[in-house]
Amino acid sequence: MTGERYTIEIEPEVRLRLEDLPAHHYVIVEQKVDRLAENPTTLGEPYTRHLSGKLRELRFDLGGSAQGGTVVNHAEWKTRRHRKLLGEEVEENPEYDRLYEEAELAHDLGQLVYDRRTALGLSQTELAERCGMKQPQISRIEGGGTVPTIPLLRRLARALDAELTIELTPHTQAA
CATH class of the missing domain: 1.10.260.40 (lambda repressor-like DNA-binding domains)
Structure with a gap:
């Protein structure tokens, strides 16, 4: 980690799209969000694009079609990994962990x-x-x-x- 870990705010229309994702795609998105939260000012192309101020667009691929959404480095969404880092209780899920590691690789x-x-x-x-x-x-x-x-x-x-x-x-x- 390069410094302070940011939390992520997601636009409402992006949040709606996330709710419809299959589990294996959701894990990929969480991995990309974790990368952005840990490297908010240094994670660049091809994963993010600086829009203005602290506003960045996060891009990711889910099976052949580029997906993405505009996110802000500051407020709401905590990934499963972030909740663990904060000491919050997170259920064990070996399949999620396997998919997360694959997305990280x-x-x-x-x-x-x-x-x-x-x-x-x-x-x-x-x-x-x-x-x-x-x-x-x-x-x-x-x-x-x-x-x-x-x-x-x-x-x-x-x-x-x-x-x-x-x-x-x-x-x-x-x-």
Whole structure:
């Protein structure tokens, strides 16, 4: 975390759309909101866009169609993770935790691809051509909408003039 954790206010029409989401999409949205709450001034493209003052637009992909809504860094919505951080009682839900971790991994991989692509000065279309894909697929990966397979990660790494390194590290145990 980079400093104070912000709480998030969501516009009423966005809140209505959230209530209609399937559970696995809702978890993706919560993960993106947590990222914004923890990095309100530094979480940038492709996930948020600064509108004015403390107003940011949060963008995310839910299965191929870009979704989003305007949110303000200050007031109402507490994600499940935020409630835990505040010491509030939160029910155990292993499926939610699994989906949240998957959304976090998709976000992290997407950020790595975005950072490397922009460092090389490539457009999404140029990267897609380099690795035999279509631009919307690159957009979905960068937006954290999917976890790429290992063969796809290998193709992306080659197209980005990068090495793919996968590492397993043991969990540290508390003393």
